[in-house]
Amino acid sequence: LGFEYVWSAWCGTDECSSKSSISSNSVSVLHYGLDNMFIFREINLANIVQIACGSNHSLALESNGVLHAWGLNDHGQLGIGTRESLIRPTTVNKLIGIPICQLAAGASHSLVLTPSGTVFGWGKNRFGQIGQNEQRDILYPSLVKLLRTQKVIRLACGEDFSVAITATGGLFTFGAGTYGQLGHGNQNNELFPKQVMELMGSVVLDVACGRCHTLAITENKLYAFGLNTSGQLGLPNVKHSTSIPLPVPIEKQPRKVFAGADFSFVLCSERNGDNDGDDNKAITLPSFPVKHLSLNFVRHLINEEPKHLYDFVETVMTSLCCLNGSFLQSGNDRFGVTERHSCINMDEAMETFLLLSDYCTAHPKVESMMVRSIEVSLIPSLRSSLIDIEFARVYLILPWCHIFSFSKYYRNIVVPFTLCLSDQTATTWEFLESWWSSLPVRHLNRILKVFKQVACFFIDNLVNERGWHCQNMNSLPITAIKSALDVLSHLNKVNVKVRKIPVSSFYIDDLEKKINLRDDFLQTMNEDKQCSNRFLFCHYPFILNAVAKSILFQVNVAVEMVIAQVREYFFISVSRDNIIEDTFKHLIVATPYDLKRPLKVQFVGEDADDLGGLKKEFFMLVFQEVFNPKYGMFVEYEESRYTWFAHFNFEEPHTYEYIGILCGMTIYNNVIAALPFPLALYKKLLNEPVTLEDLKELSPTEGR
Incomplete structure (x- = not known):
């Protein structure tokens, strides 16, 4: 390695890996047939910020967030979608765009963690070691859903099991439990992450996994569970294995724990804690080693x-x-x-x-x-x-x-x-x-x-x-x-x-001057369902201002009037002295098609032909009467001069409906009518909330 400084290294079962890789001549994690060090040219070793090794595969994370994998791939542990083993690093393309802060590798499975606590796993899942509900090999990175909301801050993998520490100090384990390495008090396999109940009263700070054993550090203790045939638990009274986390007798304060296949060691400090800061500083990796903006x-x-x-x-x-x-x-x-x-x-x-x-x-x-x-x-x-x-x-x-x-x-x-x-x-x-x-x-x-x-x-x-x-x-x-x-x-x-x-x-202002909105609207009306993906501005009504919408409304009115012209006009005959009652009589028997026809008005006892003037006069007189206090339907607020509905009246509800129809008819017939309503009315028509500001508009004194 010359003068390179190596600050992160993981070991598989039969090989060691750092910024350069050394092979044991297995189905090469590194390169077939090599018995000594081999430096890869496919990736810039100076940019590698983290590595992890399984039994016969390796993972390497670059400072730009790109994850590389190589080695044996019989269970899909490389995450490339196939079972093809690779002698050179290849990018795990499925994780492009996913920020990664930690890698972990088991014998034939792999896990990664994002800074937001999201966990992805792939590879062998016979025992549930990647937290998926299918006990089969997973060839692509897959989300471990049950850990998404647990605020995971660290991962570790054993041979066929996995563990996760949460930000609250919880410990979750899943996968093979044959020797009690999951810590659940039994030898069952767990297909999904399950919290270790025995440690729920403690805050787990660090964890390490061997082939079939687990070590966990809490605030002031070191716990061990799983296989102990080689003494890897550090528990002299446990001959074979334990499925319950047991404290390891240790005099000093445990700070960091590590595990090989069947051995363990722990980094400690004095119980007085004088060296706490130095020890942690020396061994703690950056929380997010990938370059990022802040x-x-x-x-x-x-x-x-x-x-x-x-x-x-x-x-x-x-x-x-x-x-x-x-x-x-x-x-x-x-x-x-x-x-x-x-x-x-x-x-x-x-x-x-x-x-x-x-x-x-x-x-x-x-x-x-x-x-x-x-x-x-x-x-x-x-x-x-x-x-x-x-x-x-x-x-x-x-x-x-x-x-x-x-x-x-x-x-x-x-x-x-x-x-x-x-x-x-x-x-x-x-x-x-x-x-x-x-x-x-x-x-x-x-x-x-x-x-x-x-x-x-x-x-x-x-x-x-x-x-x-x-x-x-x-x-x-x-x-x-x-x-x-x-x-x-x-x-x-x-x-x-x-x-x-x-x-x-x-709103896109002046759109009606740049685009023929009339043609655009007619094409919208005439398009069939098969052509509904065609681009037309009228598919985006929220960009149209009042001028543009009025143009489209006029086009729509003209089209509907043409469609509704069974007869040429909608005729009504009213008396000036009884204009409200006469008008309502016509509206009661009118059909929706009648209301969309051009209106023609005749006043009883008058011979004038309605060329548009009588129609305008009709609407003016009708609304003058409607808002007349003698009917008791509306109340005018003197301070604002706006009109609102009377609290108490003796009119039938359908009477207000007829007034609404008259309002619509003014628009259809291009007549401007004075309707002294505040903005609150139009908000209610659009199902928008009404606020105290609307009350101030209607009645400034009450609003204050």
């Missing part, structure tokens, strides 16, 4: 040599693993990724990228590097299959990168990112929508701004170049607009529930 570290790098920040940011921005492991929340909030909890500190992400943005202004080479890294490495990795929801964190984090604000990067970075996001599965979108719903409004506004700008940019470009209808509907600009609006559609869905962003913020 606000404090970026601040530190900015004050160092520019090359340090350049190299660090380049590694992170080329690696989905690094980015998804960045900006984790502190303490217990970093654990347990769920629909409601992404474990990401979004404010830290925002501040870090703002800091990098300022730095890039003074150091344009850093921005060029970030652009190249995202375009060449990060974006292509987004097309990998999503093994777990931790993969999707990038869709929360990356929109805060300042590069997403510049139109010059839309085509090569922002649009490909948007396409990957819009193509996510329904399950992934459920998580993303749930994560969005819990974000403060500043982060929702950022998401809205990024994707709305993309849509507006390409709409303007297409209109300015050749006009909208000359465009190929399968072109990149159209695809970019559609994918951006698809993302905004999900954001709008969230906003309808949480009501954090004004609906007007979604």
